[in-house]
Amino acid sequence: MLAFLLKRIGLLIPTFIGVTIAAFSFIRLLPGDPVLLMAGERGLTPERHAQLLKQFGFDRPLYEQYFEYLWGAFNGDLGNSLVTKKPVLTEFFTLFPATIELSVCAIIFATALGIPAGIIAGIRRGTTFDHSVMGTALIGYSMPIFWWGLLLIMFFSGIMKWTPVAGRISLIYFFPPVTGFMLIDSLLSGQKGAFTSALSHLILPTIVLGTIPLAVIARQTRSAMLEVLSEDYVRTARAKGLPPIRVIAVHALRNALIPVITTIGLQVGVLLGGAILTETIFSWPGIGKWMVDSISRRDYPSVQGGLLMIAAIVMIVNLIVDLMYGLINPKIRHTG
Amino acid sequence: MSEATLATEVIDKRKGGLIGQLDEFWRYFRENRGAVGGLLFFLFICLVALLADLISPFGPYEQFRDALLVPPLWEDGGDSRFLLGTDAVGRDILSRLIHGSRYSLFVGCIVVSLSLIVGITVGLIAGVVGGTLDTIIMRLMDIILAFPSLLLALALVAVLGPSLTNAMIAIAIIQQPHYVRLTRAAVLGEKNKDYVMAARVAGVGRARLMFVTILPNCLAPLIVQAALSFSTAILDAAALGFLGMGAQPPTPEWGTMLADAREFIERAWWVVTLPGIAILLTVLAINLMGDGLRDALDPKLKRS
Numbered sequence: 001m002l003a004f005l006l007k008r009i010g011l012l013i014p015t016f017i018g019v020t021i022a023a024f025s026f027i028r029l030l031p032g033d034p035v036l037l038m039a040g041e042r043g044l045t046p047e048r049h050a051q052l053l054k055q056f057g058f059d060r061p062l063y064e065q066y067f068e069y070l071w072g073a074f075n076g077d078l079g080n081s082l083v084t085k086k087p088v089l090t091e092f093f094t095l096f097p098a099t100i101e102l103s104v105c106a107i108i109f110a111t112a113l114g115i116p117a118g119i120i121a122g123i124r125r126g127t128t129f130d131h132s133v134m135g136t137a138l139i140g141y142s143m144p145i146f147w148w149g150l151l152l153i154m155f156f157s158g159i160m161k162w163t164p165v166a167g168r169i170s171l172i173y174f175f176p177p178v179t180g181f182m183l184i185d186s187l188l189s190g191q192k193g194a195f196t197s198a199l200s201h202l203i204l205p206t207i208v209l210g211t212i213p214l215a216v217i218a219r220q221t222r223s224a225m226l227e228v229l230s231e232d233y234v235r236t237a238r239a240k241g242l243p244p245i246r247v248i249a250v251h252a253l254r255n256a257l258i259p260v261i262t263t264i265g266l267q268v269g270v271l272l273g274g275a276i277l278t279e280t281i282f283s284w285p286g287i288g289k290w291m292v293d294s295i296s297r298r299d300y301p302s303v304q305g306g307l308l309m310i311a312a313i314v315m316i317v318n319l320i321v322d323l324m325y326g327l328i329n330p331k332i333r334h335t336g
Numbered sequence: 337m338s339e340a341t342l343a344t345e346v347i348d349k350r351k352g353g354l355i356g357q358l359d360e361f362w363r364y365f366r367e368n369r370g371a372v373g374g375l376l377f378f379l380f381i382c383l384v385a386l387l388a389d390l391i392s393p394f395g396p397y398e399q400f401r402d403a404l405l406v407p408p409l410w411e412d413g414g415d416s417r418f419l420l421g422t423d424a425v426g427r428d429i430l431s432r433l434i435h436g437s438r439y440s441l442f443v444g445c446i447v448v449s450l451s452l453i454v455g456i457t458v459g460l461i462a463g464v465v466g467g468t469l470d471t472i473i474m475r476l477m478d479i480i481l482a483f484p485s486l487l488l489a490l491a492l493v494a495v496l497g498p499s500l501t502n503a504m505i506a507i508a509i510i511q512q513p514h515y516v517r518l519t520r521a522a523v524l525g526e527k528n529k530d531y532v533m534a535a536r537v538a539g540v541g542r543a544r545l546m547f548v549t550i551l552p553n554c555l556a557p558l559i560v561q562a563a564l565s566f567s568t569a570i571l572d573a574a575a576l577g578f579l580g581m582g583a584q585p586p587t588p589e590w591g592t593m594l595a596d597a598r599e600f601i602e603r604a605w606w607v608v609t610l611p612g613i614a615i616l617l618t619v620l621a622i623n624l625m626g627d628g629l630r631d632a633l634d635p636k637l638k639r640s
Contacts, residue, residue: 011478015478015482018475018476019479019482019483022479022483026491026495138370138620139616141623142619142620142623143616144571144574144591144612144615144619146578146594147608147611147615150594150597150598150601150608150612151609151612153601154601154605154608154609269481269483269485270484273486273487274486276484276490276579277486280579281598292579295490295491295494295581296580303491307483310483310487311483314482314483315482
């Protein structure tokens with residue numbers, strides 16, 4: 001197991017270095033002079049221009065700049081936002097809990113619905129239930145989620161007036177963030193109605209962000225179930241006269257869920273990508289919206305820092321999923 | 337020689353060659369009703385895109401100042417000129433949707449051809465040459481995969497400048513790793529088989545070995561991937577358009593049409609709903625087709 005662990009981490013290092021190079025090159029790939037880009041429309045005097053070039057280190061050789069950037073990144077310095085002047089990393093971690101809260105809720109929603117639906121569809125293969133689950137899953141999989149969000153807002157907020165349109169909590173509640181997770185903070189604040197308000201703000205974004213993972217999980221669970229059900233050991237268990245529920249719950253399900261767990265783990269990238277659209281539609285103050293805003297405000301240090309952080313998070317989560325898979329499935333551990 | 341030919345003719349009554357393969361493929365494909373439906377709808381969209389200038393009632397940019405936000409025909413206040421209503425500046429939505437199909441299909445075609453050509457070549461090189469080059473290529477692909485795809489596409493478009501062309505380039509880049517990995521994996525599976533060895537021994541050059549000997553036997557998964565990434569490309573391009581980083585207004589691209597739809601949620605549902613339905617149906621049709629392709633081409637599932 002240790003060898004497997006070291007090998008996987010070893011594979012990750014070159015990729016991580018590549019990611020830092022990609023993030024580093026980002027500002028330098030932008031057409032035009034980086035200082036002029038940052039200065040924006042106002043323009044600069046030549047003296048100020050030279051001074052800024054020196055200040056940002058753009059006058060030194062590229063490799064020196066890169067190592068300085070890398071050194072800064074490892075010490076938690078990703079530069080300052082051009083708009084708010086605050087450190088990029090501080091901004092990132094202020095907004096990140098909102099994205100985690102949304103993503104966790106979305107994946108819970110997707111798993112809680114997707115796994116049972118997939119299992120039943122797999123057991124009742126070819127029935128109307130199976131066809132309707134798979135049809136719905138295919139629609140979910142084909143959904144332009146930004147449009148799906150607009151539709152849900154139009155129906156549930158506009159026509160039914162059930163849910164709020166945007167934000168994380170109603171403006172009448174105010175309390176200092178403790179954990180950064182609105183559901184927990186609203187409970188801790190003890191204010192009446194705060195939790196309900198936070199929850200009602202969360203419902204639509206959760207559905208929107210969870211739709212594609214839900215479809216993927218349901219399809220994957222069904223096909224894993226079908227595969228396992230045709231295995232010899234399931235037939236043996238049936239032949240032994242075990243009750244069908246036991247065959248499914250104990251013999252089939254435990255093996256069928258292994259690939260499903262991996263699939264769930266690999267949704268992290270999908271969630272962070274989907275968060276860009278979901279957060280934009282619901283004005284959810286997380287990193288997805290922050291990235292889009294930073295790009296349109298030309299706040300390049302923020303974009304650069306955000307890219308690096310998000311890629312690092314995706315890589316770490318994928319590593320954990322990989323290791324867990326190795327832990328569950330010895331075949332992978334020994335050959336991979 | 338003639339005897340052998342005669343013998344095969346007697347034993348094997350199936351059609352040989354490419355036609356035979358297509359024939360066999362079609363027999364599996366048509367069993368899947370969803371896939372055939374998807375194919376028909378896709379052909380319909382293609383037809384609409386081809387004939388856009390002939391069948392659309394108005395030009396996609398034509399404005400009717402007297403008819404702003406007119407609801408569809410069947411709603412109260414509908415105008416018989418505008419079947420699906422008009423948008424906030426008085427353009428006919430049906431005409432814009434019809435012309436929009438061109439952009440979506442164009443994006444799909446360009447992205448898929450770009451990623452197929454580059455991805456297959458790079459994947460073949462990685463698989464056949466192997467060694468350090470293989471490692472470098474695969475690590476590069478890992479780097480691309482480390483970023484959530486839409487985020488990377490956004491960042492690339494920020495570098496290149498927002499436009500439909502740049503959005504297509506960005507989407508082609510983020511889809512690259514899937515093609516490279518698939519091709520490489522297929523090549524590694526085929527590489528040590530006898531027929532490849534035989535070709536090698538016969539002195540076949542590397543390029544011919546890659547493209548003529550090995551590639552045709554690796555095509556099945558790539559065709560399925562191409563169908564699936566056609567739909568992803570349309571979705572991603574629409575998402576970029578929606579975020580203002582793809583096709584720019586007033587282009588009648590479906591995602592771009594939705595970009596400022598949010599402000600009409602309360603008063604003009606058709607402006608919000610219709611372009612999304614167009615995207616959803618097109619993507620759904622292609623995905624249905626892709627599923628059918630996979631079932632027809634996947635030898636594991638064939639029960640002949």
